[in-house]
Amino acid sequence: MEFGPFLLLALMEGLVGAAVLALTASGLSLVFGVMRVVNVAHGEFFMLGAVAAWFVSQWVPGPPAVAFAVALVVCPLIVAALAALADLAILKRLKHEPEATIVATIGLLYILQQAALTVYGPEARPVPAPFEMRLQLPWFGWSGYKLFVIGAAAAVLLGLWLMLTRTRAGLVMRATQIDRETATAFGIDVTRVHAGTFALGAALAAVAAVLIVPIQQAHYLMGGDPLLLSFIVVIIGGLGSLRGTLLAALLIGLSDGVISTFFQPTLAKIVATLLVALVLVFRPQGLFGARA
Amino acid sequence: MLTLDAVDAGFGRALVLRGLSFRARPSEVTCVMGRNGAGKTTMLRAIMGQVPVSAGRITLDGQRIETLAPHLIPQLGVGYVPQGRRLFGSLTVAENLDIGLMTRGRGRATRDRVLDLFPRLRERLGQTAATLSGGEQQMLAIARALCLEPKVILLDEPTEGLQPSMIAAIRDTVRTLRGMGVAVVLVEQRAEAVLDLADRVAFVETGRVAEMVPAADLGPEAPQFARYVGV
Numbered sequence: 001m002e003f004g005p006f007l008l009l010a011l012m013e014g015l016v017g018a019a020v021l022a023l024t025a026s027g028l029s030l031v032f033g034v035m036r037v038v039n040v041a042h043g044e045f046f047m048l049g050a051v052a053a054w055f056v057s058q059w060v061p062g063p064p065a066v067a068f069a070v071a072l073v074v075c076p077l078i079v080a081a082l083a084a085l086a087d088l089a090i091l092k093r094l095k096h097e098p099e100a101t102i103v104a105t106i107g108l109l110y111i112l113q114q115a116a117l118t119v120y121g122p123e124a125r126p127v128p129a130p131f132e133m134r135l136q137l138p139w140f141g142w143s144g145y146k147l148f149v150i151g152a153a154a155a156v157l158l159g160l161w162l163m164l165t166r167t168r169a170g171l172v173m174r175a176t177q178i179d180r181e182t183a184t185a186f187g188i189d190v191t192r193v194h195a196g197t198f199a200l201g202a203a204l205a206a207v208a209a210v211l212i213v214p215i216q217q218a219h220y221l222m223g224g225d226p227l228l229l230s231f232i233v234v235i236i237g238g239l240g241s242l243r244g245t246l247l248a249a250l251l252i253g254l255s256d257g258v259i260s261t262f263f264q265p266t267l268a269k270i271v272a273t274l275l276v277a278l279v280l281v282f283r284p285q286g287l288f289g290a291r292a
Numbered sequence: 293m294l295t296l297d298a299v300d301a302g303f304g305r306a307l308v309l310r311g312l313s314f315r316a317r318p319s320e321v322t323c324v325m326g327r328n329g330a331g332k333t334t335m336l337r338a339i340m341g342q343v344p345v346s347a348g349r350i351t352l353d354g355q356r357i358e359t360l361a362p363h364l365i366p367q368l369g370v371g372y373v374p375q376g377r378r379l380f381g382s383l384t385v386a387e388n389l390d391i392g393l394m395t396r397g398r399g400r401a402t403r404d405r406v407l408d409l410f411p412r413l414r415e416r417l418g419q420t421a422a423t424l425s426g427g428e429q430q431m432l433a434i435a436r437a438l439c440l441e442p443k444v445i446l447l448d449e450p451t452e453g454l455q456p457s458m459i460a461a462i463r464d465t466v467r468t469l470r471g472m473g474v475a476v477v478l479v480e481q482r483a484e485a486v487l488d489l490a491d492r493v494a495f496v497e498t499g500r501v502a503e504m505v506p507a508a509d510l511g512p513e514a515p516q517f518a519r520y521v522g523v
Contacts, residue, residue, distance in 0.1 A: 174382075174387075185362070186366055186392055187395030188391070190363065
């Protein structure tokens with residue numbers, strides 16, 4: 001294949017990664033922004049979304065599209081409920097202290113991982129794509145489902161943005177993010193806001209996982225990469241900045257796609273890590289983060 | 293009526309309020325004066341549930357509030373304008389008001405009534421709070437608290453650092469609130485402001501109200517100002 005079409009293919013693959021990464025990282029960014037909690041277990045909520053999607057694909061009869069549609073709705077809800085429970089049972093008791101919650105979410109990571117290993121097993125299992133469609137370009141053919149992943153992720157992110165900027169719930173979350181004590185002085189139940197935010201962050205990771213699992217496979221150790229890349233994206237974009245997170249996800253996703261296609265996936269991770277190092281040295285608050 | 297009876301409050305063993313008793317009645321401005329560190333701000337924060345109360349009781353119209361979760365206290369009609377305003381700086385003026393309206397206000401009617409008091413804010417509804425002038429920010433802080441339709445409003449040094457025209461506007465607002473039947477608790481350090489506005493004055497010293505006197509009994513040279521405030 002010539003260079004031009006090859007680059008186009010790399011960019012399209014990178015765009016799929018960027019879309020999924022933007023969803024996952026925006027969940028992590030939202031949780032840090034509103035709660036000041038660095039959620040080390042975020043990747044495990046991603047994994048739970050994928051594993052739950054596999055279970056749904058086994059239990060729901062009929063064509064794969066039906067099971068997929070059910071998974072896209074039910075799995076994020078299950079994961080969100082689990083996250084809200086974790087917040088109320090663990091993080092709330094630690095008063096959402098930043099250092100304590102890092103340790104607590106490391107513990108949560110292992111609990112969720114081992115629970116998945118026990119219930120789901122060590123195998124990597126495929127989940128069928130909801131539809132088979134091939135997009136035929138003059139130079140190569142491409143999966144139509146991947147185009148759907150990009151579109152679905154963009155739609156969810158648009159919905160998230162509208163929720164944050166146009167709804168009462170979004171206003172409450174932004175006020176809590178700015179000053180939780182003053183928010184409380186105006187009748188906002190910060191405990192509920194935190195539980196809701198933690199649930200929403202986990203649900204976004206689960207949506208990303210349900211979307212990607214027909215391309216990858218569900219596995220109990222699959223949470224590591226999304227967690228690492230999400231941290232990279234959130235640090236580059238600026239902790240708590242949704243706009244920064246989206247732009248950084250696009251940057252990292254595309255560079256990952258191009259470098260992985262032309263060179264090696266490992267080199268892509270090295271470049272991403274180098275970018276984080278540069279940002280931490282020259283602009284520690286990230287591209288769009290507020291200076292401390 | 294807001295009542296504090298023998299309240300101890302602080303963090304752990306570090307008590308700031310020690311047996312503080314205080315009353316604020318509807319349609320009255322009760323000024324709170326005292327030196328830095330006397331416990332004025334802590335008193336307001338204890339009323340709002342932001343500082344733990346370890347002894348005594350705080351009641352609003354007979355209902356105990358110091359045992360409630362802090363977010364339930366504004367729902368009963370206690371508005372708070374903290375020191376330094378603490379606006380939601382990246383939110384617009386309209387969004388700051390909406391935060392106040394969510395809990396107790398009657399929507400558009402309340403907002404219109406509040407904006408009638410502060411017409412300048414009406415022109416800046418779409419502007420982010422952080423970009424307002426100091427005086428406008430203070431107006432917004434008070435307007436946001438009024439969106440709660442409060443029975444009691446706690447104002448912590450609202451004229452601090454403002455130019456004279458803004459100070460006059462805020463004093464007019466305090467008089468209007470008194471006329472509306474609101475119990476106003478005003479932490480203030482300037483004797484002339486207190487004499488101009490107050491119905492009663494509470495002098496706070498080392499975490500308790502040392503004297504509570506009608507403002508009419510105080511003159512510019514009243515010895516309490518020198519004794520408790522140092523002016």
